[in-house]
Amino acid sequence: MTKLLYGNPVASEIQLRLLNYMKSINKQPKIATIIVGDDVSSHKYVNMKEMASVKMGIEPLSFRLDKHITQDELIELIDKLNSDYEVDGILLQHPIPGHLNEREAFDRILLEKDVDGVTSTSFGDIAMGKNSFLSCTPAAIIELIKYYDIEMKSKHIVVIGRSSILGKPLSSALINEDATVTTCHSYTRNVEEIVGQADIVIAAVGKPKFVKGKWIKEGAIVIDAGYNPGNAGDVDYGSCLEKCSAITPVPGGVGPVTIAKLLEHTVLAAGKKAKYI
Amino acid sequence: MTKLLYGNPVASEIQLRLLNYMKSINKQPKIATIIVGDDVSSHKYVNMKEMASVKMGIEPLSFRLDKHITQDELIELIDKLNSDYEVDGILLQHPIPGHLNEREAFDRILLEKDVDGVTSTSFGDIAMGKNSFLSCTPAAIIELIKYYDIEMKSKHIVVIGRSSILGKPLSSALINEDATVTTCHSYTRNVEEIVGQADIVIAAVGKPKFVKGKWIKEGAIVIDAGYNPGNAGDVDYGSCLEKCSAITPVPGGVGPVTIAKLLEHTVLAAGKKAKYI
Missing domain, CATH: 3.40.50.10860 (Leucine Dehydrogenase, chain A, domain 1)
Structure with a gap:
């Protein structure tokens, strides 16, 4: 039975955490x-x-x-x-x-106001283990993986995409989570072969239904960070569903968690300031 | 015949470039x-x-x-x-x-004085395509690869190591060079298998003779960024030499180029300032 990694429970948990925190500021x-x-x-x-x-x-x-x-x-x-x-x-x-x-x-x-985690300084800080805001979609993906108790340490994670607000910060953050990380992109030659080795595949490429079920390893975990017109992710959901052990639906997977991370960063930014009032 | 990728001619070329530039400041x-x-x-x-x-x-x-x-x-x-x-x-x-x-x-x-490229800001800037100084050893490796006309685009490059001044900035910079990059480290489980797929292997792990000849693909290119006591690199030179198509010696490979990059960054930093005198 393939497990569906819904984003809503993850987002709800973040929101609950925030409501509690907001009482204190x-x-x-x-x-x-x-x-x-x-x-x-x-x-x-x-x-x-x-x-x-x-x-x-x-x-x-x-x-x-x-x-x-x-x-x-x-x-x-x-x-x-x-x-x-x-x-x-x-x-x-x-x-x-x-x-x-x-x-x-x-x-x-x-x-300190970069709650969406888009500055190069935030990116560098996170990669070097400092306390800035990670770009929201990568932050959401990592939160979702942890929520579902999926181990990252020593796993081979293949990230497809290298955009400045998704693929790059995600690959960096996953290396810090002790995963072995391969970053693929438009110039990658044998993407099917590389995806075929992944314990976890993360599609962040912006091309509808790009990742096919026949590419992935039996039992792999598939995270779809894409959202294309017609509610299509970057993953060919139907064919992957049969082969993987867990998958995020689109919509309703990474998306709601991304929004929750934005809210969390905003509340934390306000909270840091509130201390000094 | 395995090609030896000596660092001295690369360093000399950088120094020549610098001497010319220094005349103008x-x-x-x-x-x-x-x-x-x-x-x-x-x-x-x-x-x-x-x-x-x-x-x-x-x-x-x-x-x-x-x-x-x-x-x-x-x-x-x-x-x-x-x-x-x-x-x-x-x-x-x-x-x-x-x-x-x-x-x-x-x-x-x-x-602007971070000529060794160690700040998280320089790291973030480089990853995002901005004009700061890349950490010297990664900068040296990329300069050396380019000097010897080795293509990076679409090549699978495996980086072993994720230190803040070597493995991380190197992986980032190689992604920007259009390589498909896998970053391995101490928690990587099947490092031999992953290294075995690399078109280019870069050892930056700080363990003497870590990369063995039997791990690498026939004809791969091996870059050794290590330097351990007793003049040993991070690569088992003897066994790799037989199988690879090109390899950096230790000493005399990446080392001299690293120093030349430090000099280059220092001269460029001075030159930027000189404009405003």
């Missing part, structure tokens, strides 16, 4: 959310994040910027939010239009 | 070198680095600290060197005594 956490342009998925995701924030008692401050905004205007907004004491966390939704420098914009976010 | 580069304690290898390495600096026209400023120094005293020295305009680069030789917090000390080094 005397500040309502606030998260600023920025979308640049009209990307439909971005608007949908951020709406979900804002609704979840409100439910948790976190106040979202929405900034919706025109797709023709200049880099200077975007940086100016981030600077304003950085210096606004009331703002605990800043979320700049990826992607932003191509004429803008996303890396520069991400890295402008103050480390 | 009006400042003598200065590097501060710090050793804490009596570690014999540390003293030997830093002496080699200082001699190479002098030969290149870089002035070394030597700081030799007692092994009982406190964290505050070490941080105070780093702060002083950070704010000294004359100092272009700071090298804090790893390892420092166990009662000190090495990560905090490394991360105290100003980003």
